[in-house]
């Protein structure tokens with residue numbers, strides 16, 4: 001129970017992190033956060049009973065550092081929503097495709113790497129999309145630094161949804 005996920009809101013109610021219940025309780029005890037929602041019953045120590053938090057809110061404003069998203073397969077898949085950028089199919093095994101192939105001077109950058117299913121990657125082979133007669137679903141770009149980035153790839157609990165204004169993922 002102490003490892004259950006807790007949504008951490010900034011002073012302005014913006015989601016800023018997800019931590020576990022143990023850490024959330026510590027933040028509350030230290031006066032750094034308040035319990036906003038208790039969805040998970042109670043825990044007992046030797047002498048006390050505590051509400052198990054589900055959502056907490058920091059009592060001070062945390063400035064969010066601008067996190068530049070590092071190029072990795074995991075991040076590219078998230079940006080492309082696990083969708084092959086050529087045929088649009090989801091739920092396939094995806095590979096990383098260099099839009100302009102490396103041997104044609106293609107770089108390892110957000111603008112030149114897309115998710116591609118294995119058949120599309122084979123079909124395209126060492127060619128540009130134009131040369132292969134294939135079309136990208138969209139122009140690849142570095143992902144916009146969304147304030148809700150911390151929630152990407154996480155299971156969003158129902159109780160959290162009112163603090164998350166749009167669908168993520």
Ligand SMILES: [Zn+2]
Nearest residue numbers: 084087117120
């Ligand atoms: Zn495909």
